[in-house]
Amino acid sequence: MRTLYHFPLHPASRQARIALAEKKLKIKEEIIDPWQPSEAFTELTAESVPPVLIDIIPGGTVTISGVRAITEYANDGSTRHPLLAEDxxxxxxxxxxxxxxxxxxxxxxxxxxxxxxxxxxxxxxxxxxxxxxxxxxxxxxxxxxxxxxxxxxxxxxxxxxxxxxxxxxxxxxxxxxxxxxxxxxxxxxxxxxxxxxxxxxxxxxxxxxxxxxxxxxxxxxxxxx
Amino acid sequence: MRTLYHFPLHPASRQARIALAEKKLKIKEEIIDPWQPSEAFTELTAESVPPVLIDIIPGGTVTISGVRAITEYANDGSTRHPLLAEDxxxxxxxxxxxxxxxxxxxxxxxxxxxxxxxxxxxxxxxxxxxxxxxxxxxxxxxxxxxxxxxxxxxxxxxxxxxxxxxxxxxxxxxxxxxxxxxxxxxxxxxxxxxxxxxxxxxxxxxxxxxxxxxxxxxxxxxxxx
CATH class of the missing domain: 1.20.1050.10 (Glutathione S-transferase Yfyf (Class Pi); Chain A, domain 2)
Structure with a gap:
């Protein structure tokens, strides 16, 4: 199960949510205040700002941090519902x-x-x-x-x-x-x-x-x- | 023939040059001063800052603007000399x-x-x-x-x-x-x-x-x- 840490009125977070939803990837959402993030959240990544996606895979958890990494990751996972043209x-x-x-x-x-x-x-x-x-x-x-x-x-x-x-x-x-x-x-x-x-x-x-x-x-x- | 507009001490421009060179793509280089770009250059793109890559293709020219678009474009063109892992x-x-x-x-x-x-x-x-x-x-x-x-x-x-x-x-x-x-x-x-x-x-x-x-x-x- 993937968890996305985001803030509703944060455009970078919204991009992550929209891209993951377009690809039909199921996620649990956790809301983070980007101006007053909790210590538990800032310890997750060097960036310390949402969006951050935690994915549980065989052998451990993977942290994907930032809008660019998350949106491209969403698209990379499968060729269905593409977010980039073939051209x-x-x-x-x-x-x-x-x-x-x-x-x-x-x-x-x-x-x-x-x-x-x-x-x-x-x-x-x-x-x-x-x-x-x-x-x-x-x-x-x-x-x-x-x-x-x-x-x-x-x-x-x-x-x-x-x-x-x-x-x-x-x-x-x-x-x-x-x-x-x-x-x-x-x-x-x-x-x-x-x-x-x-x-x-x-x-x-x-x-x-x-x-x-x-x-x-x-x-x-x-x-x- | 591709032309890359860049500035030597501009890190975004350097990324474009390095990525294109890693992929063995031949380019002509044109130097642009990012702080005083010529009018001819600023008319090429909405961004008006280097790096900008102009590619001539059948039917016209294509403008690719910005470090993110150019570096991913370089990698997208072929699977040889990959700039992203398969994982x-x-x-x-x-x-x-x-x-x-x-x-x-x-x-x-x-x-x-x-x-x-x-x-x-x-x-x-x-x-x-x-x-x-x-x-x-x-x-x-x-x-x-x-x-x-x-x-x-x-x-x-x-x-x-x-x-x-x-x-x-x-x-x-x-x-x-x-x-x-x-x-x-x-x-x-x-x-x-x-x-x-x-x-x-x-x-x-x-x-x-x-x-x-x-x-x-x-x-x-x-x-x-």
Whole structure:
């Protein structure tokens, strides 16, 4: 039995959950607060941050740490329900987009909006700084425009097949949607993509997330928003 | 013919060069200054930073952007000279270590030492700040200790096989060695690993790098340092 240590409003953790669910891998979920992880958790890995997957195999346990290792591991296990296309260039594009979210989107959007709206709420400290939120929202407009431009030309973000690029985008966008940060009427191509994403069974877990201190907008769980 | 846009003292660019060389893929190299990229280069990709690989295929050109996409693409092309083990857990460990370098080592070491010693020299601005360098060197000690601990137990960083984890480490460590930042006598396990790394033909390119404004220590090019 595999155990995934994750935090519901953490995009990297969500990527791990979505990828494992797409591959129909059964896991037990354990929630970890990334800002105040328990000592028992930090001793599991050098990284000390979720997501971390513990797998029990003949002879012992294996620890797989981090979004990149876990999502590729999920895909490596079998050829069923692939998360990367067979075409090497489309595979490369999927990994480029996943890296775009793991670095650039994280630095330019999450570091502003999630740090203000999630971290401050969880830590019980100061209220969100409107100037920081405004800057994060400006960056978010740029990113949603870029994703929309890609989706004007493609079925899925990396090309013709659903991929780890879509997993990464679904994870980040769904957290922002939970926080009411996406004005869907401004982004019809992206909305169409997100409707397809939300209807995938692998999204059920994150769509049903409830987090103390937060109330998602009503459309968050609505597949036909 | 493939063209790789890179910068010699940029660890992500070096990873791309090493991975492509390990797979015996012939490329033409074009040097890009990551801090002052040309407009012609920034128009190639949304990322606007090296490494970027342009591949000419029947019907057009393909752009592969970023260290993660390029290194996995290099490995995906053939099963010869593999950069990931067959074992799924060792593959996961290789990707964990590559991510460790791409995020944590970059943030905790490169952001201090390379920003002070490389970026400031290239940009022709202020001289290096000793306090920032000191902090980066303290972080580097922690990281070299962690890598040494892994290598006490393993042949290569991710386990029994040379992998993308070693490629990532070789790229970052070789840039720091070029700058004279690694005190090899303090790290015998790591030194033994780096001697094996340096003797690989795929390292010849980065070992022969010459960069205007910099003089590498004499041992940098010495395989038996």
């Amino acid at each position: 090497v260039f489309e595979r490369a594009e999927a990994r480029r987009i996943a890296a775009w979210f793991d670095t650039r989107f994280t630095d330019e959007v999450d570091a502003y909006i999630l740090s203000e709206k999630v971290e401050k709420t969880i830590m019980g400290g100061a209220s969100a700084d409107p100037a920081v939120l405004r800057e994060g929202r400006e960056h978010l407009q740029f990113h949603l425009g870029y994703l929309s431009w890609l989706l004007e030309q493609r079925d899925w973000l990396a090309g013709r097949k659903y991929s780890l690029g879509d997993v990464a985008a679904a994870a980040h966008i769904s957290v922002l949607d939970f926080l009411g940060e996406v004005k869907w009427r401004d982004w019809p191509d992206l909305k169409e993509w997100y409707q397809k994403i939300k209807s995938r069974p692998a999204m059920r877990g994150v769509i049903n997330d409830r987090v103390a201190g937060f109330r998602a907008p009503r459309h968050y769980t609505d597949l036909d928003f | 799924v857990f060792e593959r996961a460990e290789a990707r964990r270590i590559a991510a460790w370098f791409d995020t944590r080592f970059t943030d905790e070491v490169d952001a201090y030492i390379l920003s002070e010693k490389v970026e400031k020299t290239i940009m022709g601005g202020a001289s290096a700040d000793p306090a920032v360098l000191r902090e980066g060197r303290e972080h580097l000690q922690f990281h070299l200790g962690y890598l040494s601990w892994l290598l006490e137990q393993r042949d290569w960083l991710a386990g029994r096989k040379y992998s993308l984890g070693d490629v990532a480490a070789a790229a970052h460590i070789s840039v720091l060695d070029f700058l004279g930042e690694v005190k090899w006598r303090d790290w015998p396990d790591l030194k033994e690993w780096y001697q094996k790394i340096k003797s690989r033909p795929a390292m010849r390119g980065v070992i022969n790098d010459r960069v205007a404004g910099f003089r590498a220590p004499r041992h940098y090019t010495d395989l038996d340092f």
